[in-house]
Amino acid sequence: MDEERVLRLCMQTGLLLLRYGGETSRVEETMAHMAMGAGAPPDSVQSFVTPTGIFISMTTDNGTLTHLTRVTGPATMNLEKVTLLNDLSRRLQRGNCTVDEAFAELDRIEQAPFIYPRWMQMVASALSSGSFTIILGGAGSDFLWGAVGGLIAQETTRWLTRYAPRFFSVLLASLLGALLAVLSSAIGYTHDEGAIIIGAILPLLPGLAVTNAIRDLLAGDLLAGVARGAEALFTSVAIAIAVAVAIGISPRLT
């Protein structure tokens, strides 16, 4: 067994998992499974994963080998790739795949295009925002405003996260979405301003962050759980401030 190579395989898988939105407890588990599947003796591999960095070390008769990688750059949610990486580790663990094949598969997964292309995501954010607007009590005509607001909010964050901190991009995106709702009702075309605002900010809700935080805390990954929870709280505060600003402006417009 080539320890260096096995460790590199684990590290690369862990990084991808974390980037695509896997919870840290899953990352730790997957790396351990992969190492064992690649031939490392049980319990020889220890890892410590946080949302901002991965530490992994392997102790064998030849000594201890340690890798440390910082996780930087914005995360791109892609649960399909998380599933594929999961399958890969399972195959390796069962012995249905060699380390070389695993490396090739990793590259394939990383380079694979998103299953839902850009336009489909835009349609999806418009559809979900519009539907939510009506569920929350908006009239049929509010669907359009909610959908447009959601689309604007989603596209703004997608574009801004590359240049600005997440707090700022979410703040600006939800502000734009909410302002559109406020403006549309100022013109007098809408039935329920509140429903449109909430529908518009729906795509920005930190659903995955909250769920991952809870799952990490449950798995005993206290540090990662709290960190993810703080991230989710941060995002929620940004959204709340934006909504408060929009509501505050609203009476001045009519």
Added chain:
Amino acid sequence: MNVFLSMVATVAFAVLYQIPRKAILPVGLLGIVAELFLIAASEEHVGLVAVSFAASLTISLLGEGFARTLRMPVTIFSVPGIIVLVPGMNAYQTMKDFVTHQFMQGIAMGTETALIAGAIASGLVMAGVLARSVWRPRKNVD
């Protein structure tokens, strides 16, 4: 109509997270379940906190079941599944009360919002613990 829209909203939200194609049908089903709980709540006049907990528990358990049969991470199902339950209107009302200086109402509404959010989280936690204790042995054999 609302049931159909909940399904659409849930599936569309799931698409934003790039869930695998095979998971779309189950996720839509979870959206329907969530909306049915909310409808039952408003017809039977049960408190939103209790209903949110029951709904979130049911959805997360179903999600754990789907995850095991389809061999996919649970988050694929539970994240979009509970989106319909999120107390958006209450949160909005809270902010509105505060902005218009109706602090007492805002605090009351904010407390209810927090309780609902807590109930949803507790449902997730409960389902996670149950699934871990029940399914753990089989998972080790894998």
